[in-house]
Amino acid sequence: MPAEGKSDMERIGLFSEIGYVTIGDKYVSHYMRPFNEAASKNRQMLPGGTKTLSALQAGYFEPQFVRIFDGEAYSNPVQLRRRYRLAESKKNLGKAFLPSNGDKLPCGLGSYYGTIGGSYAYFSPQLKAKERYIPPGKNFYTSPGKKGTGYGYANLTIGEQYPHEPDEYEVERINAKKVQEEHKQLVKGGPFKLNLYPQEYFDMNPYFNDKPLPPVKKPPPEKPVAPPFKPSSPAKKSGGMKGGTFDPYPSHSTDPYVTKKSKAVTTSKERQIFHPPPGPKSRPVTSIITLNVTR
DSSP states (O other): OOOSSOOHHHHSSSOOOOSSSSTOOOEEEEEEEESSSSSGGSSSOOOOOOOOOOGGGGGGSSSSSSSSSTTTTOOOHHHHHHHHHHHTTTSSOOOOOSSSSSSOOOOOOOOOOOOSOOGGGGGHHHHHOOOOOOOOOOOOOOOOOOSSSSSSOSSSSSSSSOOOOOOOOOOHHHEEEEEHHHHHOOOOOOOSOOOOOOOOSSSSSSOOOOOOOOOOOOOOOOOOOHHHHHHHHOOOOOOOOOOTSSSSSOOOHHHHOOOOOOOOOOOTTTTOOOOOOOOOOOOOOOOOHHHHHHH
């Protein structure tokens, strides 16, 4: 029993632990190790090559022909079959039946040569005597039928002709219209509509509208176009006499001609760059899939 730990009896149920076989053995690597080492060592089985099928003893495994049974009798199957036929023929009581003559063949169509009996009167091709045929009497005569189908032709039927009553044009449409008007009179109010029913985010038909359309606006009346103004006399050309101006001698200024210089854009509050106000901002929109899942 060891000084420390459990004993062998408590650990594995034995009085003493069995020694290990592989203690002290050298390590052998299994890498690239053949599956069958005996097949690659020493001399292997060397066959003598393939043999062709022939009647010689070389085509068999044994050098000599070995019989299955030693000392068995030789039996000839042909001779055995002959003996069996002779034994069976002795069991016959008499000779074999042989007809006196061969089969007779008829010599022509309708002849009875070669048959057991002769001809029979029932199969005679002669005609039997028949009584004279008397045709039956004629039927009573009537006047021939009138030509015509009866539709559109007068007095062709057995009885009196049916009176004709004209049908109204589109009777089914008129009757259906009357039934629809009677149904509208019995209906009170318009169709019932529930406004609390949840509607989809997008309509199936964007051109559908429950509300009636407003009346069509009449176009404004067209105003008569005034004829263009035409002066009574053509315009006068300017010249030295100032004939084309209102005043004969316009006032003359003594200020010298000076071009105005464009001022540079300053960053002061008085001359700031114009910035337009920002437009409306977008808001988060719930997707169609989320709405269907929530619904």
